[in-house]
Amino acid sequence: MNMDKSSFSASKGWNKRPHININVNDIEASTAFYSNLFGMPPSKRRVDYAKFESSDPPMNVALLEFPSPKKRDGHFGIQVKSSATVEEVGERLKKAGVKIKQKEEEVACCYSVQTKVWTVDPDGYHWEIFVSTGNAPNAACTSDCDCICYDPKTGGCTWS
Known part of the structure; x- marks a missing residue:
């Protein structure tokens, strides 16, 4: 497993961070939304995937395109x-x-x-x-x- 140590390091002042993986219907629309929400582009981008690794707040949010008609709560x-x-x-x-x-x-x-x-x-x-x-x-x-x-x-x- 190849981990990018620069994005998750104790030297940045934290040792833990939440990870959220969200299934989305439209990866393009969601990537644009989350780029604006977090104030940064994704750290990793694929055709059906985007990952945001924010240091402020320290979190890892991954988006995976998985279209579904189900209404989401929470x-x-x-x-x-x-x-x-x-x-x-x-x-x-x-x-x-x-x-x-x-x-x-x-x-x-x-x-x-x-x-x-x-x-x-x-x-x-x-x-x-x-x-x-x-x-x-x-x-x-x-x-x-x-x-x-x-x-x-x-x-x-x-x-x-």
Whole structure:
């Protein structure tokens, strides 16, 4: 196995990183979306594959073209350290033509108070860029939640 040690090294300040592999319907559209979301081109590109190896945040996201008519649920997120960074990423995405689904400020979600922007990739995966600004001890995506994904009809996160 040939690993590129330069992309994953303790000298960069981390020893672990999340890996996310996402099946996508259209590799071209998804590669463009994720290039804009991460602010970088893929580190590896093939006809049906793209890999992004970000050092900030440290993560490995791979896209594999695998068309499917199945609706996808859930979401992904990138936690940042300030509301200003949330704003900067949101502006960068808008300038690149990526639609911001919603901007939320100081909402209760997952036991914390968060400021965030939401976007959706070409396959319907929701992405949040967020900062936690405080604790919300009674908001675990229950009736106390006021974030975009909370659905009082189901009592959980649902996307429309």
